[in-house]
Amino acid sequence: MKIEARLDLHGHTQADAHRALHAFVDGSHRAGRRCLLVITGKGGPRESEDASFMPDRQSGVLRRNLPRWLAEPAVRHMVLGLQPAQPKHGGEGAYYLLLRRRR
Numbered sequence: 001m002k003i004e005a006r007l008d009l010h011g012h013t014q015a016d017a018h019r020a021l022h023a024f025v026d027g028s029h030r031a032g033r034r035c036l037l038v039i040t041g042k043g044g045p046r047e048s049e050d051a052s053f054m055p056d057r058q059s060g061v062l063r064r065n066l067p068r069w070l071a072e073p074a075v076r077h078m079v080l081g082l083q084p085a086q087p088k089h090g091g092e093g094a095y096y097l098l099l100r101r102r103r
Contacts, residue, residue: 006037007036018065021070025070026078029100035099037094040093042093043063078099078100082095082096082097083095
């Protein structure tokens with residue numbers, strides 16, 4: 001399927017990414033789009049972060065939360081499926097999101 005819209009969440013906080021994702025899914029569904037690309041990034045420590053400061057901090061927060069956010073009642077009725085993207089579209093740091101047809 002052709003990718004009809006893309007959302008890049010790089011640089012977003014969790015709260016901003018969550019809001020942006022829900023708005024993107026809702027707007028895309030209303031527009032009749034079916035195949036979307038959501039780019040979360042792979043996550044990982046930043047050069048400016050000191051790993052000893054927060055040793056239990058996990059990376060890839062947006063990537064890890066994406067399935068949970070898509071399962072929330074506000075958008076789950078619009079979502080048909082979620083699959084990791086192919087390397088040419090971002091691989092582990094991106095997902096294909098298939099939306100249900102609008103009725």
